[in-house]
Amino acid sequence: MVGLLGRVISSSQGLYLYTNIHALSGIRTHNPGFRASERRSTCLRLLGYRDRQLLITVCFILQGRLNRKLVQTEIGILLKLRHPHIIQLREVFETRTEIQLILELVTGGELFERIVERGHYSEHDAAEAVRQILSALQYLHAHGVVHRDLKPENLLYESEHEEAHLKLADFGLSKMLHRGDFTMKTLCGTVGYCAPEILLNKEYDASVDLWSLGVVTYIMLCGFEPFWDDTGEMAVCRHIVEGEFSFPSPWWDDISDSAKNLIRQLLHIEPLKRPTAVEALNHPWVRGETPRRNHMGSTIKRLREFNARRKFRVSSCLIEFKA
Known part of the structure; x- marks a missing residue:
């Protein structure tokens, strides 16, 4: 996978964010900080990382209309923020067909x-x-x-x-x-x-x-x-x-x-x-x-x-x- 930062995504492509979090391995999970957008949710995976688990959410790149500024704003902001009372985005990876966001897993509910x-x-x-x-x-x-x-x-x-x-x-x-x-x-x-x-x-x-x-x-x-x-x-x-x-x-x-x-x-x-x-x-x-x-x-x-x-x-x- 290639890091997202520095990579140009064609303006003809559509990028959608998915956030309907499924229960994984019996763990109740919740929206880690990204908005759903008129598409069915994707499958999510848990990733063991050092002393805690992280959540991998997959965002498909699709053909269609998209406000790319929304995506750039959301990812750009979260990458910079580090605070105990703010959801953390740890890493971002890009492939030809998807973008993977590595997020802090929160399980305590609203x-x-x-x-x-x-x-x-x-x-x-x-x-x-x-x-x-x-x-x-x-x-x-x-x-x-x-x-x-x-x-x-x-x-x-x-x-x-x-x-x-x-x-x-x-x-x-x-x-x-x-x-x-x-x-x-x-x-x-x-x-x-x-x-x-x-x-x-x-x-x-x-x-x-x-x-x-x-x-x-x-x-x-x-x-x-x-x-x-x-x-x-x-x-x-x-x-x-x-x-x-x-x-x-x-x-x-x-x-x-x-x-x-x-x-x-x-x-x-x-x-x-x-x-x-x-x-x-x-x-x-x-x-x-x-x-x-x-x-x-x-x-x-x-x-x-x-x-x-x-x-x-x-x-x-x-x-x-x-x-």
């Missing part, structure tokens, strides 16, 4: 699925998860990377071990901000987690990731979305661009004021008034000083229902990425 399986779940547990996500975002933003599609499906645990790291995955909609560039204007993301400036097709920056984290944090603490509207997606978008959300009783009665304060900051309609990842890491709730430790059993029940609903909504929520 964040929200892990929560509902816990025997005990409190604000303190939620704050620790948020801290790990913010650590990943701080690293990404410091390296000029904006994730742009932060959502529960992209938050995966390294293993089933109780102390396993939470890892940020799926960089299919990521964007590198080069020196001198401070904003972007590409429509992307998943509607319920999109910042207002994205939906309004305005220029935006890394603060969109903090907004998305605000949505995730809100759901983690109550089990439903801050901008949800039964009348449809257009109503959801309207609530988002107007910054319309609340902490309704009785579902939020037992949640600390400190947690609500953080969420209000993250979901501020003005991007410049949202905290940076560094600033959010210094919030008392994230530092573990103010979150409550009482078990949130009713939240777990609603999160279980939320997990079931979102599996049926995935296809209707994704905004197609366009370069």
Whole structure:
């Protein structure tokens, strides 16, 4: 095999990424960081490597239409990133018919699925998860990377071990901000987690990731979305661009004021008034000083229902990425 870097792929060829991870040797596996794209998934293999197993996912080169920038962006970003809370791409190989991506294997499941399986779940547990996500975002933003599609499906645990790291995955909609560039204007993301400036097709920056984290944090603490509207997606978008959300009783009665304060900051309609990842890491709730430790059993029940609903909504929520 020939290394991918430095090799030119003809513009007439189509390259597709596959990510529907199959169970391998009885191990439950999960999306390691790549988006499926209108093709059936390929077979995947496990590879023993030093002290850990890696996942080999095969990406066929096919004739047809393709946004090659998506592939180059995704692979290029992941090759450069090294952080305990970010999925690692270890190596990339190319043959005449396929590209093989050697990835860190994660087997611990999605964040929200892990929560509902816990025997005990409190604000303190939620704050620790948020801290790990913010650590990943701080690293990404410091390296000029904006994730742009932060959502529960992209938050995966390294293993089933109780102390396993939470890892940020799926960089299919990521964007590198080069020196001198401070904003972007590409429509992307998943509607319920999109910042207002994205939906309004305005220029935006890394603060969109903090907004998305605000949505995730809100759901983690109550089990439903801050901008949800039964009348449809257009109503959801309207609530988002107007910054319309609340902490309704009785579902939020037992949640600390400190947690609500953080969420209000993250979901501020003005991007410049949202905290940076560094600033959010210094919030008392994230530092573990103010979150409550009482078990949130009713939240777990609603999160279980939320997990079931979102599996049926995935296809209707994704905004197609366009370069």
